[in-house]
Amino acid sequence: MGQNLVDPNLLTSQAWEFVHPAKQALVGWVDSVLEKPVAITSVRERPWSVSFKVSTREGVWWAKAVTPGFVPDYHALTPALVDRFSCLPEMSIVDRGQQFMLIPYYGSTLKFMPTKLPWLEMLASYGMVQPELPTSHLSTLSHFDALTMVDRDLVSLNLVSPEQRNVLVSWVDRSYELCDNIPWLSVHNDIHANNVTVSGVVLDWSDSSILPATCALLSPVRYVSYMYGRLVSDIVVNRYLQSLSVATGFPISPFYKSLPGAFTISALAKIRLFVDIAAKLPEYMGPCRAAITVWLAEVENVRKCIEER
Numbered sequence: 001m002g003q004n005l006v007d008p009n010l011l012t013s014q015a016w017e018f019v020h021p022a023k024q025a026l027v028g029w030v031d032s033v034l035e036k037p038v039a040i041t042s043v044r045e046r047p048w049s050v051s052f053k054v055s056t057r058e059g060v061w062w063a064k065a066v067t068p069g070f071v072p073d074y075h076a077l078t079p080a081l082v083d084r085f086s087c088l089p090e091m092s093i094v095d096r097g098q099q100f101m102l103i104p105y106y107g108s109t110l111k112f113m114p115t116k117l118p119w120l121e122m123l124a125s126y127g128m129v130q131p132e133l134p135t136s137h138l139s140t141l142s143h144f145d146a147l148t149m150v151d152r153d154l155v156s157l158n159l160v161s162p163e164q165r166n167v168l169v170s171w172v173d174r175s176y177e178l179c180d181n182i183p184w185l186s187v188h189n190d191i192h193a194n195n196v197t198v199s200g201v202v203l204d205w206s207d208s209s210i211l212p213a214t215c216a217l218l219s220p221v222r223y224v225s226y227m228y229g230r231l232v233s234d235i236v237v238n239r240y241l242q243s244l245s246v247a248t249g250f251p252i253s254p255f256y257k258s259l260p261g262a263f264t265i266s267a268l269a270k271i272r273l274f275v276d277i278a279a280k281l282p283e284y285m286g287p288c289r290a291a292i293t294v295w296l297a298e299v300e301n302v303r304k305c306i307e308e309r
Helices: 023-033 077-082 115-132 144-155 162-178 211-226 231-247 252-280 282-307
Strands: 039-046 049-055 060-066 093-095 100-105 185-186 209-211
Touching: 023 039, 023 049, 023 060, 023 100, 060 077, 077 115, 093 252, 115 185, 115 211, 144 162, 144 252, 162 252, 185 211, 209 211, 209 252, 211 231, 211 252, 231 252, 252 282
Parallel strands: none
Antiparallel strands: 039 049, 049 060, 060 100, 093 100, 185 209
16 A cells, blocks of 8 residues: 555645735726726735735626736636637736736636536536647646655655655656646646636636646546535536547547546646745745645545555
8 A cells, every 4th residue: 555645743724924015016006907996805815926806886806916936827818718718717907017917707706606517617618728728838747847846845845754755756657657648738727616706717827837638627626526526526527528538639538547647746736836935935834835735645645546446
């Protein structure tokens, strides 16, 4: 079976006590763009961005400022794609110089909805759009990069022991083998209830990376399985893979076979994000370590499921 990769006692919550320096500038920009905002709510400040909802008489907007050095959201928002695919938000108002953006919010997010239908329709649309999403601004996580991260970062941060490192490296090797026969595309990598609206529009594209295509499923599968159970999760997966197969021209069987590896690589991409944040902002090493530990546990869960079959 191999040794556990994660000490359960390390699974602590993230605690970002952060005041974003661009918040007031974003508020001022929003005020200059929109006529008389009624209220600003749901403020989220993180080292990499600040965002909030803006209510006006005409509706609700989502405003965001991205910290320099982190990937902005608007790389995915091109008019030609927005007109064709329902999962993409309407074109945002963007100040590219300051990495500010405003996107129509479309009301409540999916965590408040009793229906599963938006998940099915959203992922079907996402599977169709995925091969066409721009990749020019995105990073990737190669097999070599993943192994380097394990040795250079996870071992040096004492997040895995030398023995656990050997187990993890072996599983990383296997994960990339499982994804050998599928295309690498732009992957949102953060599709969850707070980032999907009731009409099935996907927000917050700043975690996007070039990864094996089916890495897109990790976050929605985790959420849908928790909320609605395995049966609904399987239906959601099937709907997405059918669309992805049509859009790419690849048979569906390699996509199914890739899923354990893709889930692992998706979690490793999440880990890489927090490793990068800790490198740029060492004062947030504590919350980054907690987040990395959570995603290492996800890798361990996938590995155990496969080994126990």
